[in-house]
Amino acid sequence: MMVGVAARKPIDPSEVRAVLISVAPWLRDQNEREPTRTDLAAAVRQTARTLAQVAPGNSVEVRVPPFVAVQCIEGPRHTRGTPPNVVETDARTWLRLVVGFDDMADQIEAGAITASGSRATEVARWLPLFPI
Template structure:
């Protein structure tokens, strides 16, 4: 079983967000922020019925329901790092991301709107 993600230190998150806002974010900043916000989602919505993927950085299984164990899960959300960070910080609404095809979501319980923004 893979190790759970852990939230990053607040100072590291603030610095990475500042670089992102300034247009100077590097790959390491995207990785840190993606994993941080996925860790917050995992803590907020524990479970294993929906897989949230943000390639190439990380994936988590969240939300209670039928447990997924192998292969492609029946409930899947996938997006890029910039979109995930925008959703997690409230800079982008879930409905806008889905309608704008910035998020691919299929299966039951794949509406993350009740959990976003993460803070």
């Protein structure tokens, strides 16, 4: 008998859009009231998992600590240690990319995103995921 990890249920785009709309005022203006940790976590996790669904694979790891890390984009599978292709950023920067308020290349240049490995910047191909 094979025991494995249960598959995640598919992400419902309408649920993701609703949580993004709830955090949008803060994404537009950092002086607005910060979303609750629950709403922020839901927005980050659901959008990162959406990326993993639309760009399946294991060649790039996207990290938004402390909320989520997902692997995406077809290519060689990575299983141990630090992956060769990593994108890492904070929750607000990630969500601003997801909704189309920021450009990935600009945020890498500004130091808000670290992108290591030759394939890390390929994530930009799928952004924005949920333009608002």
